[in-house]
Amino acid sequence: QVHLVESGGDLVQAGGSLRLSCAVSGSIFSINAMGWYRQAPGKQREMVAGITSGGTTNYADAVKGRFTISRDNAKNTVYLQMNSLKPEDTAVYYCNLEIITYYSGRYSAGDYWGQGTQVTVSS
Secondary structure, three states, X not given: OEEEEEEOOOEEXXXXXXXXEEEEEXXXXXXXXXXXXXXXXXXXXXXXXXXXXXXXXXXXXHHOOOEEEEEEHHHOEEEEEEOOOOHHHOEEXXXXXXXXXXXXXXXXXXXXXXXXXXXXXXX
């Protein structure tokens, strides 16, 4: 019913930039919020950035001033522009969406996760 596809992860040198994308498709009625999370080896998953349907954004302290979250409503896609990357940014990045779907005459609210994309920043 709902499909999420992440892309953009790569190996990059410190100081470089990457842009992650997460596109959702399916029986979507509305998207309430979009966000990005990351999980480094041996650490808990943490929120990196989020954006509401109204455009309000928030960021983890570790990425403020370097990362920017944005969305393309026409494409049902959320992006994470990552600049001035540091080795400590190395992690698997996951997109998360709060979605209301309409299928077979019913509305359903759900929380959906992407498959993850690896970001590796070398010194």
